Amino acid sequence: MELDATDIGILRALQEDARRSLRDIAKRIGVSVPTVSSRLATLEQLGVVKAYRAVLDPERLNERSVTLIVKSNLQTADQVATDLSKLERIRRVTTARSGWIVAEATVTNREDVDVLLDAVGAIPNIVDCEHYVGVRTLKEEPRAIVTDTLSASLICFQCKGPIAGEPIKIRMDERDHYLCCRSCERLYIEKYKKMKAGA
Numbered sequence: 001m002e003l004d005a006t007d008i009g010i011l012r013a014l015q016e017d018a019r020r021s022l023r024d025i026a027k028r029i030g031v032s033v034p035t036v037s038s039r040l041a042t043l044e045q046l047g048v049v050k051a052y053r054a055v056l057d058p059e060r061l062n063e064r065s066v067t068l069i070v071k072s073n074l075q076t077a078d079q080v081a082t083d084l085s086k087l088e089r090i091r092r093v094t095t096a097r098s099g100w101i102v103a104e105a106t107v108t109n110r111e112d113v114d115v116l117l118d119a120v121g122a123i124p125n126i127v128d129c130e131h132y133v134g135v136r137t138l139k140e141e142p143r144a145i146v147t148d149t150l151s152a153s154l155i156c157f158q159c160k161g162p163i164a165g166e167p168i169k170i171r172m173d174e175r176d177h178y179l180c181c182r183s184c185e186r187l188y189i190e191k192y193k194k195m196k197a198g199a
């Protein structure tokens with residue numbers, strides 16, 4: 001679905017500073033507080049806004065990054081990536097074409113690197129692994145770039161799965177809710193009504 005100027009204004013304001021109040025955001029982009037609140041609820045349910053967190057600087061905490069370039073066979077790449085993701089020191093895992101996987105880890109000392117490489121080495125089906133210990137980070141910006149034209153892929157508000165084809169769109173409390181099938185629709189409406197009754 002296409003995001004409009006209000007959605008984009010909210011994302012931009014929050015990406016700059018997640019501690020901004022709804023009132024501040026509403027004033028900044030020229031809409032009402034309830035509008036910001038309902039739009040934000042939708043952006044959260046779509047998984048566009050994943051969390052509100054402080055940005056800690058690993059270098060100020062004497063932590064270093066290690067980038068791993070891992071080669072696996074095409075058939076086993078997803079499993080290798082899943083296994084890599086389970087290691088606590090590994091903070092981000094991306095699969096690429098042809099069985100390549102890029103993983104970013106954080107370590108505190110030289111021994112940590114060895115422990116990390118041992119753990120990675122124990123994962124089956126890795127053909128090759130190169131690692132690079134970071135020396136200095138020159139740039140670290142949030143990965144999502146908020147441009148003036150953005151779209152979000154729809155996920156079902158009930159089962160959180162991707163919606164293939166036309167979504168079921170229902171309007172409650174002046175906002176749209178997206179569901180993938182009739183059974184999710186029924187469960188969601190039940191849950192929603194219960195939540196409203198409890199609130």
Ligand SMILES: [Zn+2]
Pocket residue numbers: 156157158159160161179180181184
């Ligand atoms: Zn669903």
